[in-house]
Amino acid sequence: MKQETVVRLRVTVEGTVQGVGFRPFTFRVAQQLGVAGWITNSSRGALLELEGPVGAVETFLVRLQTEAPATAKVDRLTVEPASPMGETVFGIRDSEGAGARRLVVPPDLAICADCLRELSDPMDRRYRYPFLTCTQCGPRVSLITDIPYDRANTTMSRFELCMSCRVEYEDPTNRRFHAEPIACPACGPRLALWDVQGHEVAREQEALQQACEIIRQGGIVAVKGIGGFQLWVDARSDTAVQRLRLRKTRPDKPFAVLFPSVSAVRESCRVAPEEEVLLLSPGAPIVLLRQRNHSGLVQSVSSNTPFVGAMVPSSPLHHLLMTELQGPAVATSGNRSDEPIVIDEQEALVRLAGIADAFLVHDRAIARPVDDSIVRVVEGETLILRRARGYVPRSIRVQAPLTNGSAMVPILAVGGHLKNTIALAYGDRVMLSQHLGDLSTLEAFEAFRRAVDDLQRLLAVQPQVVACDLHPDYRSTIFAQEFAERHAVPPVRVQHHHAHVASCMAEHNLDGEVLGVAWDGGGSGSDGTIWGGEFLIAGYPGFRRLAHLRPFRLPGGEAAMRKPWRCAFSVLWETYGEKGAVEACAARQSVKKEGDALAALLHRGIASPWTTSMGRLFDAVSSIAGLCDEASFEGQAAMALEFAAERYEKNVPGDETGYPFAVMRNDGNQAMWVADWRPLIESLIKERREGSSSERIAYRFHLALVDLIGQIAEHATLPRVVLTGGCFQNVLLLRLARRRLARAGFTVYSHRQVPPNDGGLSLGQAIVAAHRSGEK
Known part of the structure; x- marks a missing residue:
């Protein structure tokens, strides 16, 4: 029999292939197939050399992609021929640190089934150990301090492995082979309970039980x-x-709830199969679920909303606490309002003083804050509302980033002011940071600055362009200008809603032009006003404004965001004039107290910027419908309107229609069409006076918006429509709009990998800047 030809190949594997058991997996496959060579971690991913019969090597490459560990993700294989060296064994080499970097560390992963069994096994040496982990699960990105991902480059480097852990760590057949956070009670982190002065009052199991x-x-x-x-x-x-709400100054915003198990979640919430998959996934996000009538949770948890942000234990410590408590617990971010999450125990004593009664701490340092991710399910698909633990640092790969086909120069994009994320674009991918939050406080801004430095350092990338929002007063924009001057790189200012559309396009690797429906609370427009109800003909390099809402004023500026009744007063003023607005709001105590001052602002145009914001129109309608006059958190009024509409939808008659918009051609230069909402307001007020329910008004308002989208899409005559912006966190609006457009023959795109809200802005900014840079 003719002997099969021996070949040698050099293979570069890019993707999430470090810290997920990829090297021991390749070792086992090589042994099974009789393939020789080696594998090592490199700054780009995993590097292999394979030698053996051509059939065995080809089979190896197939299995490399089809049988890799579930938490691994192979983005790209690059295969080059090499000269056979006569090797007969396969080995695992030490990591290589040189070369262009790719952040290939996996996200922090929920505890796996194997570790969970050990946690519960009295005969196991890691029984009830809060920090057990393996290559299949555990902390990753929250621990890493440098690339490549090795123990020496994590916050676990200070814990020297005991002999038993060392044996597991060095055994290629063990699932803890090079599990960098590996530890056990003999050599790993320890748990302690502190009082409010930072004095230790208990350790280990006693600390857990007392907590x-x-x-x-x-x-x-x-x-x-x-x-x-x-x-x-x-x-x-x-x-x-209620005590937590008072101390945290969070009067209404719903809290997330940690349940002991999925079965416990089902007792309180309705759980669809897709939602259960998310709860039990390695990312283990908070999933917004519909609450049962008798959920067992106190009403103050969700503040009268029909949904609960539910999660199940994702770490050994969470499992142990839930096992002890045997019931659901609010588990909300450890911070004060508008401040970043606390990661250090000494800092916690200061920043959480007056909130916490005790501190359950440990001595494993956290390298960077990673909050819980939040998701919803829309018609079987995942909608990410906050992208953090379990989802970062996975990059967004862009197949054709530039019009000239070249790769992106390194670009830093600094996002917006609310729900901030930052991004670094390089080559053919964009790496987004974890959710950083609002940049309203100095503490939040310092966390933002650290995140910028952190991402550049980890990737060893020096940006050649910095992208930001048009708004001159955003802290992120001011930072971008300073960064550009300090590093002598060009700043690229990207219009807010163009960035939203480009973000969704980049997720789906769309090219050319689309109709972008970008609806949110507001962002600086290119005419100096506040936009937010936009229809854009957009591609990556630029956009033109096809249509927008009829502008109205925001009396008091940002105060109108916290007081939806002010938005209501403004749209009523525009619809009926001053007398009609006052009459329509006559029963409102707020108007009686502040009506004259508000009228003076509108008369004189002082502190009352013009806006086309759909988010503020939601606020106005929510207030007129009697659902929300004052908001203690962003989106509260719009959420009340969405939930009221959903209640009505269950029993909606078949002939229900939306309120009318008047879509008119615009003689100005800003857009071809203007959507006049005054007929909608007139119909709504008439119905309200006739005694129509808040729920019916809310639902008909949603139908009106969907009809408007369809009407403008017909005018645009583009086959692809992108739905983006914070308003499309509204699942009812998103679902109805997608169905309406699909029936009319349009292809509809919405967000799947990044949030539709401002958490996705940095991706869009980076892509727009890349195209503008690529055209020069």
Whole structure:
């Protein structure tokens, strides 16, 4: 029999292939196939050389992609021929640190089934150990301090492995082979309970049990998790939850709830199969679920909303706490309002003083804050609302980033002011940071600056362009200007809604032009006003404004965002004049107190900027419908309108129609069409006076918006429509709009990998800047 030809190949594997058991997987496959060579971690991913019979090597390459560990992700294989060297064994080499970097560390992953069994096994040496992990699970990005991903480059480097852990770490057949955070009770991090002065009052299992007792007694415990602190209280105690709201200055915004198990979630919430998959996924996000009528949770947890942000334990520590508590607990971000999540126990004593009654801490340092991700399911598909733990640092790969076909120069994009993320674009991908939050406080801005430095350092990338929003007063924009001057790189200012559309286009690797429906609370327009109800003919290099809402004023500027009744007063003023607006709001105490001052602002045009914001129109309608006059958190009024519409939808008659918009051609230069909402307001007021319910008004308003989208799409005559911006976090609006457009023959795109809100802006900014740079 003719002997099969021996070949040698050099293979570069890019993607999430470090810290997920990829090297021991290749070792086992090589042994099974009789393939020789080696594998090592490199700054680009994994580097292999394979030698053996051509059939065996080809089979190896197939299995490399089809049988890789579930938490691995192979983005690209590059194969080059090499000269056979006569090797007969396959080995695992030490990591290489040189060369162009790719951030290939996996996200922080929920505890796997194997580790969970060990956690519960009294005969296992890691029984009830809060920090057990393996290559299939555990902290990753929250621990890494440098690339490549090796123990020496993590915050675990200070913990020297004991002999038993060392044997596992060095055994290629063991699932803990090069599991960098590996530890056990003999050599790893330790748990402790501190009082509010930082004095240790208990250690290890006693610390855990005392923390649970404090929670059971109605206290608030700050728990140091994988990516930062959380504030825990009993979700079945109204007194405890109200105390947390008071201390955290969070009067209405719903809290996330940690349940002991999926079965416990089902007792409180309706769980669809797709939602259960998300709850149990390695990312283990917070999933917004519809609450049952008798959920067992106190009403103050969700503040009268029909949904609960539910999650199940993602770490060994969470499992142990839930096992001890045997019931749901509020587990909300460990911070004060508008501040970043706390990651250091000494810092927690200061920044969470007056909130927490005790601190459950450990001595494993957190390299960077990683908050919980939040998702919803829309018609079986995942909609990410906050992209953090479990989803970062996975990059967005762009197949054809530039019109000239070249790769992107390194670009730093600094996002917006709310729900901030930053991004670094290089080559053919964009790496987004974790959710950083609002940049309203100095603490938040300092966290933003650290994140910028952190991402550049990890990737070893020096940006050649910096992209930002048009708004001159955003802290991110001011930072971008300073960065550009300091590093002598060009700044690229990207219009807010163009960035939204480009972000969704980049997710789907769209080219050419689309109709972008970009609806949100507001962003600086190229005419100096506040936009937010936009229809853009957009591609990556630029856009033109096809249509927008009829402008109205925001009396008091940002104060109108916190007081939806002001938005209502403004649209009523535009519809009926001053007298009609006052009459329509006559029963409102707020108008009686502040009506004259508000009228003076509108008369004189002082502190009342013009806006086309769909988000503020939502606020106005929510107030007129009697649902929300004052908001303590962003989106509260719009959420109330969405949930009211959903309640009505269950029993909607078949002939229900939306309120009318008047879509008129615009003689100005800003857009071809203007959507006049005054007929809508007139119909709504008439119906309200006739006694129509808030729910019916809310639903007909949603139908009106969907009809408007369809009408403008017909005018645009483009086959592809992108739905983006914070308003499309509204699942009812998104679902109805997608169905309406699909029936009319349009191809509809919405967000799947990044949020539709401002958390996705940095991706869009980076892509727009790349195209503008590529054209020069």
